[in-house]
């Protein structure tokens with residue numbers, strides 16, 4: 001298959017190598033509106049074909065387009081790509097309005113094209129651990145969970161400035177709950193439930209950088225932090241924090257959770273993980289070792305050059321809970337990122353296309369992780385009023401991508 005990479009910025013640099021190295025991928029084509037970025041990425045990865053941007057990429061013979069453009073561009077691009085006959089992989093978020101997400105789900109159903117959102121949290125060690133325990137029945141009925149994504153705006157200035165020019169603040173002021181899927185997917189991908197109602201409170205920002213101010217960003221957004229309480233379809237409750245102004249620099253992960261069942265629970269701080277039981281005879285277990293991210297050296301006897309000098313986010317190793325045996329052998333010598341998720345994301349997308357299987361982060365599950373945040377921000381704007389979260393339902397029976405047996 002041929003894959004087009006749309007957006008040759010910082011994040012796609014981690015993925016282009018993985019797409020190119022995957023044994024089921026024949027060719028990778030690059031596209032960016034900034035020609036020097038495309039050229040640099042092409043040279044670094046020995047890629048021959050490059051085009052001037054998304055519109056040109058649509059006209060090529062690629063089977064799928066992987067979208068790595070700025071946050072507010074994903075939704076319309078995903079729809080246009082599917083209408084042009086391409087399958088779609090998209091960096092998060094899926095979209096920044098309910099209408100955009102509805103359009104993606106409708107287009108995927110109509111065109112029968114594969115849509116997958118690249119949700120890194122789905123493959124985080126804690127998510128894999130809790131999903132396994134919960135789905136085995138060991139944790140009992142779901143009670144409550146809390147997940148958070150803490151990322152201080154001052155650590156993101158450069159990232160927004162890279163493509164934002166003088167207007168970078170307008171995008172940086174995105175309502176935190178418009179980027180909710182790292183947190184929501186951690187919990188909801190374990191339980192399989194969806195959020196039904198939400199009440200959210202916002203923290204009105206007063207920082208001198210002036211990013212979160214009425215009139216300063218595309219959304220007139222004044223909140224730099226938002227905290228939401230949601231009811232879920234299985235009768236549980238979840239708390240989601242999206243913090244963009246917080247005196248915090250994660251030593252390991254900026255996204256993590258606590259997850260409580262009627263029979264057992266998982267509790268995590270940034271530095272360690274504990275699995276505890278209701279049964280008084282069962283001692284609480286320190287499960288940190290299962291989640292610890294090894295370097296490639298520890299795991300595979302090899303250190304990718306990139307990994308030696310780069311940040312955890314873009315070049316992490318893997319943990320014991322990761323089933324690396326299912327990955328292509330060639331990946332053992334390549335960098336991973338975001339707690340071991342990058343290689344699984346690429347492999348799930350490519351394998352799904354090859355086998356017509358349904359990847360876990362498909363359009364319908366992604367909608368259920370993204371829409372709650374959009375409604376939460378609406379609630380915050382109205383002082384925390386409880387709002388109903390629309391549900392776009394399950395994968396239609398005639399969708400050609402099916403769960404693997």
Ligand SMILES: NC(=O)c1ccc[n+]([C@@H]2O[C@H](COP(=O)([O-])OP(=O)(O)OC[C@H]3O[C@@H](n4cnc5c(N)ncnc54)[C@H](O)[C@@H]3O)[C@@H](O)[C@H]2O)c1
Pocket residue numbers: 006007008009010011012031032033034037052053054055068069070071072073091092093118119120159162163164338
């Ligand atoms: N953990 C995660 O899931 C995670 C982490 C980091 C970034 N991201 C997401 O990845 C995306 C990209 O982030 P980034 O930091 O690489 O941004 P970036 O600004 O470095 O890169 C975006 C690139 O898209 C290009 N672009 C814009 N319009 C285009 C068009 N019409 N055709 C072709 N190219 C176009 C820009 O020129 C730029 O080079 C963001 O949406 C972000 O949300 C996700």
